[in-house]
Amino acid sequence: MKKKILILLALPFIMLSSCKKDKDEPMITPQAKDPNTAVKASIDRFSATAGHLFMRDATNGLPAANMAINFDMEPFITQGLGPNGSNARYYNFDVQSLAAAPIYVLFRTGETTPVAGQLNIVDVIPGDAGYNDFWRVNKVTVPAGYVANVVTSYQEIVSNGYSIESTTTLVNCPVVPEGSTANLRYTSGESNQLVRGWYKGKVVFYFSFFERDLMLTGSSQVPVADILVTFNINPDLTGGGPPSGFKTEPGTMQTHNVLEFMPEQAGYSPLWDVDVYNNTDFGTVMNWQTASAANIMAMGVALVNCPVVWKQ
Numbered sequence: 001m002k003k004k005i006l007i008l009l010a011l012p013f014i015m016l017s018s019c020k021k022d023k024d025e026p027m028i029t030p031q032a033k034d035p036n037t038a039v040k041a042s043i044d045r046f047s048a049t050a051g052h053l054f055m056r057d058a059t060n061g062l063p064a065a066n067m068a069i070n071f072d073m074e075p076f077i078t079q080g081l082g083p084n085g086s087n088a089r090y091y092n093f094d095v096q097s098l099a100a101a102p103i104y105v106l107f108r109t110g111e112t113t114p115v116a117g118q119l120n121i122v123d124v125i126p127g128d129a130g131y132n133d134f135w136r137v138n139k140v141t142v143p144a145g146y147v148a149n150v151v152t153s154y155q156e157i158v159s160n161g162y163s164i165e166s167t168t169t170l171v172n173c174p175v176v177p178e179g180s181t182a183n184l185r186y187t188s189g190e191s192n193q194l195v196r197g198w199y200k201g202k203v204v205f206y207f208s209f210f211e212r213d214l215m216l217t218g219s220s221q222v223p224v225a226d227i228l229v230t231f232n233i234n235p236d237l238t239g240g241g242p243p244s245g246f247k248t249e250p251g252t253m254q255t256h257n258v259l260e261f262m263p264e265q266a267g268y269s270p271l272w273d274v275d276v277y278n279n280t281d282f283g284t285v286m287n288w289q290t291a292s293a294a295n296i297m298a299m300g301v302a303l304v305n306c307p308v309v310w311k312q
Helices: 002-025 155-159 277-284 288-292
Strands: 075-080 087-091 099-110 120-122 134-142 161-174 195-199 203-206 211-216 225-229 254-259 271-277 296-298 304-306 308-311
Touching: 087 254, 087 304, 099 155, 099 161, 155 254, 161 288, 254 288
Parallel strands: 075 254, 099 134, 120 195, 225 271
Antiparallel strands: 075 087, 087 308, 099 120, 134 161, 161 211, 195 203, 225 254, 271 296, 271 304
């Protein structure tokens, strides 16, 4: 019995000693990652899982994974027509979904501007299920003492229990390999430089296009506008449609693809719903009115991300 009493008396001392040890141990402060030295994610927009209209094969010469892409060269830039017949150029960023992907922007508690120096965070890249060039902005609230780039993944946002507020704001930010270029922008205030972000602790690079503010539709989808296009070979013939290339005026890059809206118009969206007209009508199509009167061969064939970046 005496031995048992001694053991019971010793327990509080052991517990106190354990608590004191925990209290005296130094707190481990999470370390910020340096984007300049962090590992870069591998990006391939032309793989079998990422590409649609632009899928690399043995003959088409599309850039390999992680190779810089020059979007100022065909087939990644097209000169078409605005609704009134003016010349317009747009980049071709391939087929995209109506369902925007989430991008996470960090704000300290009580502040209305993002954490300075913190890279935005995404959880999908080209080839991942759910990837989209169009991102729905999510506001993440972090503590007042938060240090930029401590958090570099969606998983860390969740594990830290940070509040996430979904907004209706959309941004058009195609993720591309480092070094890629797309020099044109519709307005002088837009930057054409690559922006860095975090993807699962790795650095990614993306363009930003802000020719018009974008918002989700009432059904929480990316808004769309119409474009009427025609190809060198009509899509009902062998080798026709996109593989044959857009029909152009001889010796030029001028197509008679016609946009329904320009960025300054209320109905504009860089996500275009593609309708195809018969190439025998190419010579008569000069604006939206004449394009709408052409022989339409196919409607709703694809949704493509083609931000307008120039007009004349």
